[in-house]
Amino acid sequence: MSSDQELYGRRGRVVTDMDAKDITRVEELAYDLKIQEVMTRDLVVASPTMKMREMLELLRNRRISGAPVLAGDKLVGILSLEDLVRAMSANDLDADVDKYMAKVLITVNGYESLVRALETFTRFKVGRLPVTDEHGKLIGMITKGDITRGILLAIQKDYQEEEVRRYRASHLFEDIVSDRTTIVMRYNIKKDNFLLGGNASSNIKRALVRLGATPQIARRCGIAIYEAEMNLIIHTTHGGRIKVEIEPQQIIMTASDDGPGIENVDLAVQPGYSTATNEVREMGFGAGMGLFNIKRIVDRMELTSTLGQGTRLRMIIFLERNESLGEATADQTSQGESAE
Secondary structure: OOHHHOEEOHHHOEEOHHHHOOOOHHHHHHHHOEHHHHOEOOOOOEOOOOEHHHHHHHHHHHOOOEEEEEEOOEEEEEEEHHHHHHHHHOOOOOOEHHHHOEOOOOOEEOOOEHHHHHHHHHHHOOOEEEEEOOOOOEEEEEEHHHHHHHHHHHHHOOHHHHHHHHHHHHOHHHHOOOOOOOEEEEEEEOOOOHHHOOHHHHHHHHHHHHOOOOHHHHHHHHHHHHHHHHHHHHHOOOOEEEEEEEOOOEEEEEEEEOOOOOOOHHHHOOOOOOOOOHHHHHOOOOOOOHHHHHHHHOOEEEEEEEOOOEEEEEEEEEOOHHHOOOOOOHHHHOOOOOOO
């Protein structure tokens, strides 16, 4: 693998293409869960005119390490223990909070997935993030501890009910007699609808698991669809459509729209390239890694686009015999890909 195909993961280890297909349940949940599902809603807040001495007592009594600072209902800063230490070192605990609080705000939106919060924590090296709604109003705070607790609770949730559903669905292919059986799912994705971003990928992944897909196959599909789904929300004119064709030996995922098209397809799949607006970037999206991530995680990716007419992204994951859905036959395996 060439150097430009390598990424560096946790603890500096090189992440290879093989690793990109080895997705854990925790990584999967980072895409599935929304920030607002795990954030802290019961907030301790400060005002700019409070004294640092008051904040020291408040944080000590509540056993927290920081608090948002509000002027009325507007978020104007963040105060942390580090800020209190600076005030104590300067023997300045009678100063107003406004003097020491962090005024350059790094926020995330409640409707974003946890992966966006994790990316923001990694990028800015902060301990907590204010969470806002679609109107920019403060609705909570999130820490890495909140993410850990949220993921643990999600893993435990509805386990027995899911097992029953999975058993029933996994027998669909076995109970249908035909030369070729395909289950097709379709989803309409609206532009700029970030509140529902990720719903299609979650539903598709859940369906795949219930149909008997291995966790790894379901996670690969879920992440590929998530990235494609967000591209439809961010980059299209009116949104688009996602179609998933599930067969015992392969899964074909297609995302399509009717505009505005991609000027340079080869450039679009390069890591870091993005045409997202500044507004979208400020929301935590448009980092230019979506198509690159998809290409690494699927077995085949086909991207075609015409300016002013639209774009079509086709993603295929081939299933080995031990990964096949239902009872795959040799005749079915030899038939290859399904027609559009």
